Amino acid sequence: MDNRKPAKNKLLRRESRTAYLLLIPAIIGLVFITYIPLCAVLGLSLFKWEGVGPMTWNGLNNYVRLFTRDPYFIDSIKVTVLYALLSVAGCMVWSLSIALLLNRKIPARGFFRAVFYLPYVLPAMAVYIGWNWLYEANYGLFNYLLSRIGVTKIMFLGSTQAVIPSLAVIAVWLSGNLIVIFLAGLQNVPRVYHEAAEIDGANSWQRFWHVTMPSMSPIIFYNLLMSLITNMQVVTPALALTNGGPGNASCFMSYLMYIYAFRNSKFSYACAIAFVFFLLIAIFTVILFLTSKSWIFYEGGDER
Amino acid sequence: MKMKKLIALLLTILMALSLIACAKTDAPVTEDPAAGTEPQEPVTEPASGTAEKVEITYSFWGTPDEGASVQTVADKFNASQDRINVTVLAIPNEEYTTKLNTMAIAGELPDCGIMNENGVLDFAAKGLLADVSDMYAGSDSKPMDCITFKSNGTPVAYSAANEILFMYYNKAMFDAANLEYPSASEPMSWAEFITVAKALTLDANGLTPNDEGFDKNNIVQYGCVVDNWTWQLEVWALSNGGSWFTEDGSACTINDPAVAESIQMVADLYLVENVMPYYAGLGDEGIQRSIVAGNVAMATGGAWNVGTCLATARDENGLNYGVARLPYMKQEVTICTGGPQVVFSQSEHQAEAMEFIKWYMQEENSWDSLIATGIWMPILEKYYTDEELTHKWVDNPNFPSYDEYKAAVVDYAMECAKSTCWYYIPHTNEFITLLRSVLGPVWDGTVTAQEALDDNFNALNDVFLGN
Numbered sequence: 001m002d003n004r005k006p007a008k009n010k011l012l013r014r015e016s017r018t019a020y021l022l023l024i025p026a027i028i029g030l031v032f033i034t035y036i037p038l039c040a041v042l043g044l045s046l047f048k049w050e051g052v053g054p055m056t057w058n059g060l061n062n063y064v065r066l067f068t069r070d071p072y073f074i075d076s077i078k079v080t081v082l083y084a085l086l087s088v089a090g091c092m093v094w095s096l097s098i099a100l101l102l103n104r105k106i107p108a109r110g111f112f113r114a115v116f117y118l119p120y121v122l123p124a125m126a127v128y129i130g131w132n133w134l135y136e137a138n139y140g141l142f143n144y145l146l147s148r149i150g151v152t153k154i155m156f157l158g159s160t161q162a163v164i165p166s167l168a169v170i171a172v173w174l175s176g177n178l179i180v181i182f183l184a185g186l187q188n189v190p191r192v193y194h195e196a197a198e199i200d201g202a203n204s205w206q207r208f209w210h211v212t213m214p215s216m217s218p219i220i221f222y223n224l225l226m227s228l229i230t231n232m233q234v235v236t237p238a239l240a241l242t243n244g245g246p247g248n249a250s251c252f253m254s255y256l257m258y259i260y261a262f263r264n265s266k267f268s269y270a271c272a273i274a275f276v277f278f279l280l281i282a283i284f285t286v287i288l289f290l291t292s293k294s295w296i297f298y299e300g301g302d303e304r
Numbered sequence: 305m306k307m308k309k310l311i312a313l314l315l316t317i318l319m320a321l322s323l324i325a326c327a328k329t330d331a332p333v334t335e336d337p338a339a340g341t342e343p344q345e346p347v348t349e350p351a352s353g354t355a356e357k358v359e360i361t362y363s364f365w366g367t368p369d370e371g372a373s374v375q376t377v378a379d380k381f382n383a384s385q386d387r388i389n390v391t392v393l394a395i396p397n398e399e400y401t402t403k404l405n406t407m408a409i410a411g412e413l414p415d416c417g418i419m420n421e422n423g424v425l426d427f428a429a430k431g432l433l434a435d436v437s438d439m440y441a442g443s444d445s446k447p448m449d450c451i452t453f454k455s456n457g458t459p460v461a462y463s464a465a466n467e468i469l470f471m472y473y474n475k476a477m478f479d480a481a482n483l484e485y486p487s488a489s490e491p492m493s494w495a496e497f498i499t500v501a502k503a504l505t506l507d508a509n510g511l512t513p514n515d516e517g518f519d520k521n522n523i524v525q526y527g528c529v530v531d532n533w534t535w536q537l538e539v540w541a542l543s544n545g546g547s548w549f550t551e552d553g554s555a556c557t558i559n560d561p562a563v564a565e566s567i568q569m570v571a572d573l574y575l576v577e578n579v580m581p582y583y584a585g586l587g588d589e590g591i592q593r594s595i596v597a598g599n600v601a602m603a604t605g606g607a608w609n610v611g612t613c614l615a616t617a618r619d620e621n622g623l624n625y626g627v628a629r630l631p632y633m634k635q636e637v638t639i640c641t642g643g644p645q646v647v648f649s650q651s652e653h654q655a656e657a658m659e660f661i662k663w664y665m666q667e668e669n670s671w672d673s674l675i676a677t678g679i680w681m682p683i684l685e686k687y688y689t690d691e692e693l694t695h696k697w698v699d700n701p702n703f704p705s706y707d708e709y710k711a712a713v714v715d716y717a718m719e720c721a722k723s724t725c726w727y728y729i730p731h732t733n734e735f736i737t738l739l740r741s742v743l744g745p746v747w748d749g750t751v752t753a754q755e756a757l758d759d760n761f762n763a764l765n766d767v768f769l770g771n
Binding site: 051147152246262264265 | 402405406408409426432521522523581582583584585586587599733734740741742744745747750762763766
């Protein structure tokens with residue numbers, strides 16, 4: 001016994017050394033690509049710097065200006081959060097419904113699965129240009145159909161009220177990846193629970209609500225989190241379709257950051273936006289994690 | 305275990321190597337490695353065959369195809385002497401300013417290139433442009449004053465082209481409505497313009513806004529488009545007797561009632577008169593989506609459209625278009641603009657770059673690709689005043705008829721063109737972006753132009769002052 005212990009320890013040490021060695025590449029990546037830039041962003045945001053020329057200490061002035069005088073920033077937070085909420089809610093409901101349908105034994109199931117996944121793999125630019133034609137204010141397909149049934153035209157992308165819902169619809173249409181993850185989750189819901197519930201006389205709605213949903217809750221949480229972060233970081237529609245307009249109605253935070261940094265060369269100011277943006281996403285993520293305990297059901301117990 | 309360690313070690317090394325590789329900046333692929341080792345002082349005389357050629361890069365906006373055609377022009381220069389070799393760098397137009405900004409910070413600007421007008425004075429203020437004061441010393445080919453960028457009165461860059469705004473119209477639509485073509489020399493007043501536009505606006509039943517039962521939700525042909533792409537709105541402020549800035553550039557007067565009224569009059573073409581399609585002012589809708597698309601009778605746009613889209617539309621789709629002066633609100637005016645060719649101060653070969661730019665800006669060198677095609681208007685006054693040279697320029701198959709273009713464009717440029725604000729006002733890039741955002745709710749009628757401009761005057765003025 002006594003003479004075996006050091007051998008085991010040695011083995012353990014060697015194993016953990018290997019483990020650390022193998023972790024090095026990932027840690028280097030994380031440190032250099034994530035943590036150092038994050039600190040640099042915070043540092044830079046305290047200066048006044050336009051890319052070329054001197055860098056002068058500016059204290060918290062960038063942040064003060066953001067919240068008091070910036071003509072875009074407050075609107076930008078509002079539209080980003082609104083867009084994220086609308087598209088996350090839309091994506092979740094849509095993807096889960098489609099996944100439930102695709103999980104049934106319907107004819108040509110593989111074909112339909114491919115059809116609903118397809119939007120996700122299309123090039124983003126092509127997707128947005130296509131939707132631009134559908135949404136076009138004067139001659140677009142949707143407005144043509146509306147005019148045929150005698151309804152007033154809708155400025156889908158051209159009016160301050162309609163632009164965010166219109167863009168959220170595109171996000172929902174693009175959410176094929178969530179459908180696939182939901183499908184995988186649905187196929188893992190144990191059949192025995194369904195059978196037991198059926199024997200107890202539960203109808204299909206009750207089975208969905210009391211068996212499928214709890215079993216799916218970890219997957220729903222994962223999708224919710226991923227989808228929230230992705231949609232908060234939205235930038236493509238503003239770049240591809242709306243230039244942040246009309247007014248500030250689609251001036252998403254990522255887009256605003258891009259405009260300040262690369263078009264107006266106000267790098268330190270853009271860094272301040274980036275940092276506020278980081279905090280905002282962190283807050284939403286923390287809220288999600290805190291509430292998650294009360295509604296997620298882990299089959300293996302929730303001691304983690 | 306040994307194997308695992310080995311793999312881990314390899315991965316680590318690979319990671320480290322890739323990081324180092326990332327940190328290295330990409331040098332222009334075309335650059336000759338030997339060029340870096342050369343002496344840095346400007347080579348002014350050929351060093352008797354022993355010195356290697358100076359490599360310089362020229363950047364411009366365009367597709368790779370256009371890049372190839374500009375490279376052909378540069379190759380002519382390369383062949384004409386044996387000291388300098390020019391390589392063309394084509395950057396997509398939408399990303400051009402962004403790309404130059406980024407390159408400037410990395411200290412990797414090309415030696416010379418064309419620039420977007422709205423960034424010129426900011427680049428000059430940051431000391432990124434080489435001194436142009438002796439660019440045209442002792443030469444008779446100095447570009448016109450109205451297209452010279454000035455910082456506190458000192459020239460900092462010269463435009464490579466002189467582009468003005470005027471009006472294009474579809475002749476077939478005028479014929480169908482039994483209307484006379486707009487005069488090339490006598491512009492319409494705003495009221496006349498609206499009257500004509502109304503007669504040319506048709507719903508699906510062929511009714512105009514003047515008829516009983518006109519269905520404004522079912523318009524198939526619009527009378528006009530006055531492009532509300534933000535910078536072009538400046539011309540209407542001038543036309544209405546106002547101005548975005550005071551003439552000496554000392555103050556911002558964007559919420560002046562005459563300016564607000566001019567913007568409202570443009571917005572009302574859609575909101576009140578029903579003669580213009582709805583544009584949210586978020587892109588240069590311009591001539592492509594109106595005259596070329598074939599659903600609009602009259603549209604305002606820049607001179608470049610003759611070459612960039614209308615010549616093709618006429619030759620391939622039989623579009624019969626004409627040109628006329630802009631309608632006017634109170635006074636007849638248009639604005640002129642054009643991207644300048646500049647030498648960047650970060651260049652180690654400024655003298656050579658300047659030599660190329662001067663060569664390139666001579667009209668005969670950009671003639672075939674840019675001027676004869678109708679994309680650029682010449683920058684030398686003699687082409688506008690000397691009838692023989694005007695003929696050389698305009699009398700070619702890419703243009704509308706000579707008399708029409710001469711009266712509506714050539715003479716118009718001489719008689720009525722004023723410099724666009726970015727020739728003498730700094731921070732116009734940021735200013736125009738903000739103005740676009742401010743005017744967004746004006747186009748759909750949520751607020752009036754005066755309200756929008758008054759509410760946001762402080763923010764706009766902040767940008768103007770550089771705060």
